[in-house]
Amino acid sequence: MVVQPAVPEIVENEIHESINARTESLQSLRELGPPDLVHLIKSQPKAAVKEIGTYHHVIGVDASSSASLAAYINTLTYSIGENQMWFGRPQAWRITTGIYCCYNAFSRVDMRVNVTIPGTVDAYAVDERGEKRKATDELWLETYLCSVLRAFSYAEEGATPIIGCRKFNPITSTEVEHKFLDAAERLFFKGYQLGSDPEVQVPNVVSNHLTAGLLAYIHTTGRFASGVNLFEKLRSKEPEVASLLARVLIDADEEVKAVQLLYDTVKLLPMDNSLLDVQAEFCMNKGRYDLALECAKRAVNSAPSEFTTWERLAQVYLKLEQYELALLTLNSCPMFTFQDRDVPKMPPANKMHLPVLQESVLEEMNEEHYDPKHDQVDPLLLKLPAAHLKGTFAKAYKILTEITSQIGWDTLLKCRSSVFVMEEEYREEKKNSSVATLRGTPRQSEERPSQNGDNDEDQPATNGSGKTENEKAEETLPEKPESSVPPELKHGEELEPDDDRLPAEKYTHFQNKRLCERWLDNLFMVLYEDLRVYTIWRSEYAQYKAQSVPYKKNATEWEILGELAQRLQHHDEALEAFNATLKIRFSPRALKGILSDQERRKDSLGALNSIIKLTAWQYRWYSEFSPSLLFSIRRLIAEEGAVKVRSIVQATNYPQSVLDLTHHYALLCMAFRSSGSDG
Structure with a gap:
């Protein structure tokens, strides 16, 4: 035990x-x-x-x-x-x-x-x-x-x-699972009373905390048959449940059954946005973005007030490389105030007794060696607003970063100015006609390089002789975006031909443009800050490396830089920063980033080594249960087999008490008869 x-x-x-x-x-x-x-x-x-x-x-x-x-x-x-x-x-x-x-x-x-x-x-x-x-x-x-x-x-x-x-793990056996699923079945149609994830505006029978918890449990443990059985019974009472059943079937690699189910149910419920979203996601995963587009459009028409339908449509346009449409779709997303989980509000403590479980002790986690509170962190890193985005704003920001990683910052700004009314051009259009006629040539700001000397991502920066290192670094910085919203116009407002704030003859220049929502305008600035700090980091790092001088940051700074690179889709640089963090002190945040990369590269040995450390760390802080670690172990066992996984864990040079904590997850997989656990 x-x-x-x-x-x-x-x-x-x-x-x-x-x-x-x-x-x-x-x-x-x-x-x-x-x-x-x-x-x-x-x-x-x-x-x-x-x-x-x-x-x-x-x-x-x-x-x-x-x-x-x-x-x-x-x-x-x-x-x-x-x-x-x-x-x-x-x-x-x-x-x-x-x-x-x-x-x-x-x-x-x-x-x-x-x-x-x-x-x-x-x-x-x-x-x-x-x-x-x-x-x-x-x-x-x-x-x-x-x-x-x-x-x-x-x-x-x-x-x-x-x-x-x-x-603690609330479900440790198939008997306890039966008890949980029985309770879920009996209370299923009251699930909307529990609320929903921050991205869902109105909880309903298939989008609420109960359904999210059920899907999380089934996905984590791989108990697909149990999930199929539950949702089959519930579908007989409410056809909408088919969207949940289809998700489980797809997760279980029963795609033929899932497609047949979706086909049959969509005929019955042609405008069910949950069904349409499952179809869109399935088509995207198969590379059929043309089919996904039609499903996503219908889902938006079905539920125009939900963020998730617009988010899916933006993702499809991104895959189709229709970046302007992706931006316009993003601009249409309804954004919701983030509602965090309920947390205890307790009075100040007299004192706290926080004992260490000796069986979980690893020398590298000894906090006496290093106290993160002593780190003097660069204020530039502490002020990055993207690190604090949550809910719909975090999801929208992720799409913006994905667009940027594909086309670069300069091209993103061009897409932005082609679909949204920019303040500068709005001001120029309002000038008197004599000045307006002089604008037969492209705007100066479009012709000349930016004051920071920014270049397209796929063109090397100019390295003229005689420039200082600081000047060279300045040249690589991204161009700061201008405001896209004239202050006298309201966000979301459409420009009309007879608008006295705009000369009538100039209306045609704007008629295909939109006003950028304030929140999206702000996200462009948030993205700019991320890119600026990232560019400074990489430029400084290259300069130090060229001069064979060590590039020094403290552990907290490396951790922040790793998460910055992760946000911007620069996975190699994120890995580099996370490894630098761990050379100074133990960091679960950095190690989780490394584990994610190890799993992506199918590095079973490295992944298990990371899992052992993370398991010991969670026990250090009074937790025997992490769904993400259980999922990682289950997936490794499915790929390598339980015997091999256990042998790799046992072959490491950590204390046996620490290894036993990791073996506990493998025993859970055996209890649930997960794929690969029988041999």
Whole structure:
């Protein structure tokens, strides 16, 4: 049996203040809810402080009944009870009371189990007003399903890390899987009540947190037959579910069945945007962008207020190399305010006890060797706005970077000025006719090179003699984009022939142009900042290399540069930066970037080495479960076979306790009878 993560404890200033803070936050929760909260009262009669309150968060614990949650609290009496190491000294604490809080996002109540040790178990629900309600079987069913979905949602570190959160795998066997899928089937048509991913404006029967969680589980574990069985049953009640079933069939490499299903269902539901999107994505993956285009257009007509349909259409135009249409489509995307996951809002801690699990210790992760807080990071790197984009804005930015990687910044600006009204040309069109007639030749800014000496990407920069290194570096910088929106015009507004802000005879010059949305105009500036910093980095790096001088950055700076290169689709340069990071200190962010590259190159040995380290790191921070690592192991086992994978892991020179943590994922694959796990 695999070792469990250590138990972090955050000490309260006043007993129960964390419970009170959770109760107060209930009315503000909008998504699946925060991780479960476990509050303990610990006593030490012979000590000066006789009683304290501590808490930690947890996901993945079986929340199907009060008994299962009480059982979790009971396990804590053994792991952090007598003779616990407490801030470096052994102390004999005794847990006297435990409260387990688990949020039910369907009914918007917090299910709570109060355990007195030794003694009673009291279960009840707390609503948004802080009032107690009876804990019914129906509420427990909803709570259980929410807890599993949260476990998948919070298993990977989010934008807002949660300190002191233990993470367990909620589904460790086919028996538990059956329980989960049964709950999902019973509550499936209430799934829209849970909300949806930030890119979906209106949750519906096939786009919500429940369906996203189901697809994530099936994709991660490879339990395609179970997924097909579930969605087949649900499709008999609601034909729209065919889009989910088709996705699972395609993922399972059952493409003929998927195509037949889509063909039959589209005849029944010709304007179902989810079905059309599956078709468009399938055609794109087969290289039939012409067919994908028709599906994507119909999906947009079906759901014009959804971001995802416009995003797919923009992706198709990108593949067809119709970049101007891709930009116009992007400009039409409805953008939504990002709604992050619910995170706990706790009062300031008195102190935190964050123990290290000895079985997960790797010397290179010893933080005593290096403290990232001491890094003096270049302000230029800290201010890059692209690193903080989320939701629809992050998705739109990715399409912009893909266009740039294919045609270059200069050509992107030309495409931009050909489809959007630019401020400069708008101003010039408003000049008096005598000045306007002088513009029979192309605009000066189009004829002359930019003041930065920018050249097309596929032409080498001019290296005249006698120039300083700084001047040479300046010449390679991208041209700063001019504003595309005249201030007196509203965003999204169309220019009319009789508009008194524009001479009537000049209207024809603009009639095929659009006004760029403010958010897209801003993304061009965000992209410019990324490209500018990237260009400075590569130029400096080349200069240092030419002079055989080491190019020095600290670990945090290398990490940021790696993610910058990744955003701009420069994978080799990203890998170079991530490797430079790891030479200075351990970095899970850098290692994940390297793992992604190793998987792309089918480097099984390198990938397993990275997985071992990442698994140890997650245990160091109280997590035994990462869907992405489970997926990576499952895919390796499918390609190489379980015996070979286990042998490669065992042949590494890490401590056996660390290797056992990785073997745990392989054992899960065997429990789920994944492809390749039987030999």
